[in-house]
Amino acid sequence: MKRTWWKEAVVYQVYWRSFYDSNGDGVGDLQGVIEKLDYIQHLGVDVIWLNPCYESPDKDNGYDISNYYAIMEKAGTMKTWETLLDEVHKRDMKLIMDLVVNHTSDQHPWFIESRSSRDNPKRDWYIWRDKPNNWRSYFTPSAWEYDELTGQYYFHSFAVEQPDLNWKNPEVRQEIYKMMRFWLDKGIDGFRLDAIALLAKPEGFPDAADPNDIRYLTNNPGLHEYLREMHEQVFQYYDIFTVGEVAFVSPEEGLKYVAEDRRELNALFHFEVCDEMPNWEPLRFKNIQRRWYDVLWGKGWNSQFLNNHDHTRQVTRYGNDKEYRVESAKLLGTMLHTLPGTPYIYQGEEIGMTGVRFPSIDDYNDIAMKNKYEEEIAKGRDPQEVLESLQPLSRDNSRTPMQWDDSPNAGFTTGTPWIKVNPNYKEINVKQALQDQNSVYYYYQKLIQLRKENPVMVYGTFHDYTENEPYIYAYTRELDDVRWLIVLNHCDHANDYELPVSLAAYKREVVLGNYPDIQENGSVLHMRPHEARIYRLI
Numbered sequence: 001m002k003r004t005w006w007k008e009a010v011v012y013q014v015y016w017r018s019f020y021d022s023n024g025d026g027v028g029d030l031q032g033v034i035e036k037l038d039y040i041q042h043l044g045v046d047v048i049w050l051n052p053c054y055e056s057p058d059k060d061n062g063y064d065i066s067n068y069y070a071i072m073e074k075a076g077t078m079k080t081w082e083t084l085l086d087e088v089h090k091r092d093m094k095l096i097m098d099l100v101v102n103h104t105s106d107q108h109p110w111f112i113e114s115r116s117s118r119d120n121p122k123r124d125w126y127i128w129r130d131k132p133n134n135w136r137s138y139f140t141p142s143a144w145e146y147d148e149l150t151g152q153y154y155f156h157s158f159a160v161e162q163p164d165l166n167w168k169n170p171e172v173r174q175e176i177y178k179m180m181r182f183w184l185d186k187g188i189d190g191f192r193l194d195a196i197a198l199l200a201k202p203e204g205f206p207d208a209a210d211p212n213d214i215r216y217l218t219n220n221p222g223l224h225e226y227l228r229e230m231h232e233q234v235f236q237y238y239d240i241f242t243v244g245e246v247a248f249v250s251p252e253e254g255l256k257y258v259a260e261d262r263r264e265l266n267a268l269f270h271f272e273v274c275d276e277m278p279n280w281e282p283l284r285f286k287n288i289q290r291r292w293y294d295v296l297w298g299k300g301w302n303s304q305f306l307n308n309h310d311h312t313r314q315v316t317r318y319g320n321d322k323e324y325r326v327e328s329a330k331l332l333g334t335m336l337h338t339l340p341g342t343p344y345i346y347q348g349e350e351i352g353m354t355g356v357r358f359p360s361i362d363d364y365n366d367i368a369m370k371n372k373y374e375e376e377i378a379k380g381r382d383p384q385e386v387l388e389s390l391q392p393l394s395r396d397n398s399r400t401p402m403q404w405d406d407s408p409n410a411g412f413t414t415g416t417p418w419i420k421v422n423p424n425y426k427e428i429n430v431k432q433a434l435q436d437q438n439s440v441y442y443y444y445q446k447l448i449q450l451r452k453e454n455p456v457m458v459y460g461t462f463h464d465y466t467e468n469e470p471y472i473y474a475y476t477r478e479l480d481d482v483r484w485l486i487v488l489n490h491c492d493h494a495n496d497y498e499l500p501v502s503l504a505a506y507k508r509e510v511v512l513g514n515y516p517d518i519q520e521n522g523s524v525l526h527m528r529p530h531e532a533r534i535y536r537l538i
């Protein structure tokens with residue numbers, strides 16, 4: 001298998017508006033990221049993924065761009081951004097930017113022109129029709145918005161304020177490629193490609209059999225031609241990393257995006273877990289891992305993540321964020337950093353930050369949640385019941401400010417935070433984690449260091465020995481004569497795991513564990529609640 005830096009990397013995701021506020025306006029900013037780069041470097045990560053900071057009316061937290069060539073004022077200036085890139089590189093790390101090209105903001109000059117008249121030269125830069133079909137969007141009951149001025153509907157896969165670009169139009173594609181070269185020529189190290197599976201739209205926009213099953217928004221014919229053209233005209237000229245956000249794909253479909261011989265993208269995020277598995281389902285998770293490994297291994301590259309700025313913090317959603325928060329956070333980290341693919345750390349995950357339950361809908365900011373709340377209220381549902389149904393998976397669970405210390409607002413800002421701080425910041429914060437050798441932080445540091453020193457963690461083949469085990473997850477990674485065994489007890493109770501004969505035959509050496517000692521009797525491993533162990537088999 002070809003070895004490359006982005007396969008060996010650990011990526012740290014920075015949601016800058018919630019990371020660190022350097023000027024007291026209550027919103028994190030790029031200067032704040034610069035001031036915390038030593039903290040990120042100290043963790044040992046190799047790449048920073050920066051969420052969108054382009055000029056934007058900020059309806060969807062930057063995913064509605066009105067000028068691709070400028071930095072959002074509340075984030076900073078182009079000068080600040082250039083300093084950030086420079087400081088990242090000085091610390092021997094890399095920076096990938098979020099590329100949002102399925103849609104723009106409705107305030108982008110392109111769309112303002114396009115909606116101005118039916119014969120405007122940019123009319124066909126977006127998607128206009130006389131009649132909508134029955135599709136809904138990710139964030140609204142209909143994917144079509146009527147525009148009085150020209151008496152037609154425009155298409156939007158997300159919010160009304162995010163009209164989709166018409167990728168069929170070669171002028172649009174060339175303009176986007178020019179913009180991508182602008183940032184690549186500035187020296188960035190790659191792109192996270194937002195909603196990239198949505199670029200192509202089906203001929204004639206036929207009605208959907210089930211409008212509520214929105215997978216019709218994705219993976220339509222023509223998409224891969226766009227991605228191949230993107231590679232041909234832009235990516236191949238740079239030593240960069242491209243990872244696509246690819247919803248609703250099977251491993252076979254996913255391979256089409258990342259197969260090295262197809263020259264499209266380097267890696268993908270699939271959402272069989274984060275979008276489609278609301279809570280921890282061990283057998284389902286294991287099955288997903290095996291299927292993607294079997295189809296991609298040796299051909300294309302996967303990503304390992306359980307949370308990001310769209311998905312609830314993993315220790316709350318897929319672990320135990322109460323009596324076993326530290327052990328559970330370490331177990332999930334062990335799993336993500338030892339399964340095949342590039343591991344992603346979402347800011348705050350490395351100190352075991354949790355999700356949140358704000359008491360009022362007014363405490364929430366996310367357009368997706370607000371829209372859904374209004375939609376359900378309009379159906380006559382009880383407001384409190386709707387709020388409680390939306391809280392667990394609200395995207396704001398992972399968007400509360402980074403918890404730096406136990407001072408007011410968790411040391412995030414000297415102003416009023418744009419979104420409330422999680423009330424548990426006095427217990428869970430970076431200052432506390434750095435003072436505690438047993439903290440999640442130092443465990444993540446060890447995991448990341450292990451990846452740098454042990455290619456088996458990156459290029460080792462994968463084999464799951466516990467397909468039908470509800471609590472124990474035991475799998476090996478093997479490379480040449482190096483063989484690692486990872487054993488996880490994803491459960492609030494202790495469980496014994498009897499090693500299969502094939503594994504019991506080896507002498508075992510502990511590489512890392514999240515409990516201070518190891519309890520085993522011969523080939524029976526006594527695993528305590530949320531215990532994780534990495535063994536070298538000799």
Ligand code: ISL
Pocket residue numbers: 060063064100138158194195245247275309310311368395
């Ligand atoms: O948010 C989701 C589930 O709660 C995801 O399904 C998400 O909408 C989808 O993965 C696309 O997300 C990306 O594009 C959106 C933006 O709101 C998200 O933040 C971004 O990650 C539109 O640009």
